[in-house]
Amino acid sequence: MKFTRLRVLGFKSFVEPIDLHIEPGLTGVVGPNGCGKSNLVEALRWVMGEASYKNMRASGMDDVIFSGSGNRPPRNTAEVTLVIDNADRTAPATLNDADVLEVSRRIEREAGSVYKINGRDVRARDVQLLFADASSGAHSPAMVGQGKIGELIAAKPKDRRALLEEAAGISGLHNRRHEAELRLSGAEQNLARIDDVVAELDSQLDGLKRQARQAVRYRNLSGEIRKAEATVLHLRWTAATAALKEADEALKEATALVNGRSDAQGQAAVAQATAGASLPDLRDAAARAGAALQRIIVAREQLDSEEARINERLADLGRRLAQLGDDIAREETLVADNKAILARLDDEEKELEAANAAMTERQATAADRRRTCEDSLTASEAALAELTGKVADITARRTQYERSLIEAERRLENQRKELASVTAELDRLGDSQSVEAGLRERSEAVEAAEATVKSAEEQAVAAEGTSAAARDRTARLREPLAEAERTLSRIETEAATLVALLKSSRTEAGTPLIDIVKVDNGFEAALGAAFGDDLDSPADAEAAAYWRLVDRSAADPSLPDGVEALATHVEAPAVLARRLAQIGLVAREDGTRLQSMLKPGQRLVSREGDLWRWDGYIATADSPTAAAQRLATRNRLAELESDAVDAGKLQRERREEMEEANAAMRAAEEAERAARDGWRQAQRAIDQARDQLA
Known part of the structure; x- marks a missing residue:
């Protein structure tokens, strides 16, 4: 990954826009303490997706915005843009349509950050993956700061492994693996929520079934109660009708008796008027007749009161019959309502059964997909670990072989030069005995x-x-x-x-x-x-x-x-x-x-x-x-x-x-x-x- 330019505006101490061109070779920033050199490194980390305000030496992410000075008002936004050379087209496929990538991050107070690549809004995860695929990023060991060398020397095997993985260019795979794990975790949580929903629907279904059974039982009991009440009322009405007939007959008999007694009284009066002479004798008869009349009057009053009671009873029975009619109408309305409720409950039960069946199928499908993903993830992790070890081993052996090859080529070239020199010397000197002795002596020196x-x-x-x-x-x-x-x-x-x-x-x-x-x-x-x-x-x-x-x-x-x-x-x-x-x-x-x-x-x-x-x-x-x-x-x-x-x-x-x-x-x-x-x-x-x- 090749950086060409860094633009900073409103970030920390850079209230005015600055453009830092990163030319081929070594680019350095020199200045006294407090001039903002570290702010440039933090701006680079920030635009690469740094999410921790503590790593930015701030108490909050809004503190990276210029907070003002004695003669400059504070700014409300801050923006950092990093220009990357993509001429070799090594960027991810979704971003590999231009020779230059402009990665920018803009923050507004109390509104959060916005990432853009070539003017298009992207997620922070996309920016982090872009730099992770290139073995870089906000937390990359390639960003060497104060005390970093000492940390690398004293690093634990786990930290060294992260350094080797980034050097091998697989840190992006780890980020994608982490994202896949988050998605799998989200899927598991969704499945857990689905299980909770299914359990809740099952409990609701049990409650509805219980209510349906209660409604059926209520309907049956209501019918039996109505039949019993109708039977009781019919029996009461029959008894009242019989009593009414008996009262009418008694009234007729009493009326006939009263008429007869009235006639007898008239005859007695005539007899009293015509038989005045026989008054003393008849006084006793009159007294007896008066007593009989008094009894008849008392009996008539009793009959009148009985007639009034019977009439009142008839009126009460009429009111009861009207009330029974109203109760029958109300019960018929309740029966109709219960029939409608039962029909709706039957429809809901069918819908719930269909939804439960579909949910069971989706749950089985999701479980199969989860098992497939888990098996694939396990195989991928094993393959990744094996490939990582192989890549590290191959890289080490390749480096060793390259060094050995370069050394052997250098020695071979020296031997060839020496052989050519010796051959030329032999041709020049010939086969003299002194030359052979010198050569043997020097060869022994070389062997030693x-x-x-x-x-x-x-x-x-x-x-x-x-x-x-x-x-x-x-x-x-x-x-x-x-x-x-x-x-x-x-x-x-x-x-x-x-x-x-x-x-x-x-x-x-x-x-x-x-x-x-x-x-x-x-x-x-x-x-x-x-x-x-x-x-x-x-x-x-x-x-x-x-x-x-x-x-x-x-x-x-x-x-x-x-x-x-x-x-x-x-x-x-x-x-x-x-x-x-x-x-x-x-x-x-x-x-x-x-x-x-x-x-x-x-x-x-x-x-x-x-x-x-x-x-x-x-x-x-x-x-x-x-x-x-x-x-x-x-x-x-x-x-x-x-x-x-x-x-x-x-x-x-x-x-x-x-x-x-x-x-x-x-x-x-x-x-x-x-x-x-x-x-x-x-x-x-x-x-x-x-x-x-x-």
Whole structure:
């Protein structure tokens, strides 16, 4: 890939457009620190598809846009264009229609970047593949910056492999493989979503089937209920009709009876008028007739009330019949609606079954395609790995053979020249005895020199093997040394952080007692719960709050039987002795039981940080106190100091081994250089002997 021109506009410090022509040969940019030389390299990386703003030394990708100065306003856009010579037409097929490729990237604040090739919008992936196919790009080892040579020398085998792959021109294949893997991953995610959709449709189908069964059951039960209600209503109507007939007959009988009694009353009245003389005799009969009349009147009233009740019952039955008619009409409407719903559900069930069958076929097809793609990808990866190894092997052997061929041709040419010279000399001198003796002597010198060269070459090869072994040992020891240094640095960093956390503000009065007290590991929470924030006060009377030494008294109560004093696990100044003597250490399950046995001023604590005080106050260990955390931090700092000593010792041992390996490597390199110097001297001696022979 041949770059011809780089155009920068609004990128970082380049507020004005600049054109950097890259002519054949070596193009350099010279200037003082801060003039923008590194910005040119970053512009080149940026236009090649760099997506990390951290690699651009910025807090955001918008920071690559010129942000303004004292006399220049900020810009809203930035653009970088890279012109590539494509005369040999080695670009990808989609971009191989022009002799020149102009790759540009333009960014606008809060709008993102836009890539273009020859004025046509493309993806960032297309630009990255374009440069990856040419063994270049934003992350290519060909972009050598500060410290890059050291990184390449100390690179791990994985990084060296990436360098060799790019040198072999297959980095673009890796990018395409990564893109294919992303597509396969997307396909797998789509298949997973399809499975979720199918599962959801299956659950919906089960629900619809259940609803259909419920609708059928509801329809059957509704029909049976309607039949039962109709039967009950018919029975009630039949009973009401019979009762109505009986009431009509009773009414007719009562009416006839009333008429007969009325006639009898008329006759009795006539008889009373005509038989006034017989009044006393008839008074009794009249009384009896009045009583009978009264009974008849009562019976008539009863019949009237029964008639009213029957009429009311008939009206109620009429209303019930109308209501039954309305219920029958409503049930018929519900039956029609249910039939429509069932028909729609049947249609939906058929559609779902068809969709399920089609989905099953598509899922099987997709699974077959996925297996085919996976098999193809596995075969491609195996073939790629095999071809990569073969290409590297062939490239190495080809280079070795080319060097051997060039050396052999050079030697053959020298031998031919020497042979021609010797032949000419023999022709000139003839077959004299002295010439033959000189030739034999010089031939022996040449053979001796060749033996010396061979021996020197063997020594050089042996020295080269020793040097390579020393370099390998140095490389193997470099990682343990780096690991030991990282461990020591991590421990020192954590210790420095803890020291910063423990650094308390000391007043003129003195140091807080919490910085003096020492507690055994595992008892920090107990001591913190027992004292709380009281340990933040010093033992100096000049402070606003301080501890004063008060001697223990014989009247001080003793802890309950079987309770261990916390003082056995704490090293503290004498001012805390009386307080520590009244603090007991118990198991957390025994604290509540022993709390009632405490005397005034006493308290119990557990290793977990629970507190039971003599006055009934209880504090659980759910929230550790600041004093407990500070004491735990101090103990952790002591452990880190011990670990730092061990890590420092290990680092020194690793460094000594590394220095020994470096010394051995330097000695081996010196021996290799000496052997090569001896080989070169022997080579010069054989050349001189051959010259004398010639």
